[in-house]
Amino acid sequence: MDLREIEIPVCWDAPPPKILRTIEIADRLRETLMSDACDSDIPALVNSNFYIAYHALKHVRDTGMGGDLSFCEWGSGLGVVTCIASQLGFNATGIEIEGSLCEFARTLADEAGVAAEFIQASYRDLRREGTLSEGRLSEGTLSEGTLSDGTLSGGTLSGAVVYVYPWPAEERFIESVFRDVTDAGSVLISYHGGTSLRARRKRS
Secondary structure: OEEEEEEEOOOOOOOHHHHHHHHHHHHHHHHHHOOOOHHOOOOOOOOOOOOHHHHHHHHHOOOOOOOEEEEEEEEOOOOOHHHHHHHOOOEEEEEEHHOOOOOOHHHHHHHHHOOEEEEEOOHHHHHOOOOOOOOOOOOOOOOOOOOOOOOOOHHHOOEEEEEEEHHHHHHHHHHHHHHHHOOOOOEEEEEOOOOOOOEEEOOO
């Protein structure tokens, strides 16, 4: 199915205090994480622009394009965008392959008082049947609330809204996965560095 471009109005207004507080907590935790990087296996990090992500998600919510308000960030990193989505009222889940980043994101959610779930897995393993392939999830990687049989529902992992910050070489692959695992009407928001962000909606 084709993806239709959605125009996101440019807005430079500061997010509300609760969003700013989450970003500030993330910055503090990140400084601690980086200070420990010499002694730990910490992956390289490239952050989204959290202000732009906030306004894009708010626009999708306010215009009704967020559907049932299920949200998933593919490659959630530090978890900031997923936490922001939760604070906007989305049922928010982040998928991240690096265990250390999942732990960071869970700590952020706890300190910010945000109800968001973070799962150590890869969006690359999403399948049309709506689960992650068996054997790709190591024991202990699934957070509480995940199905006891080790599968993960497509509704949780795809969502009415998917957010991603792709490497350029991954963009087409991500689009193909999005087409395959989401329902008609779902929205793909992709950040491309600087002030560049795209939003596309899956046609019926």
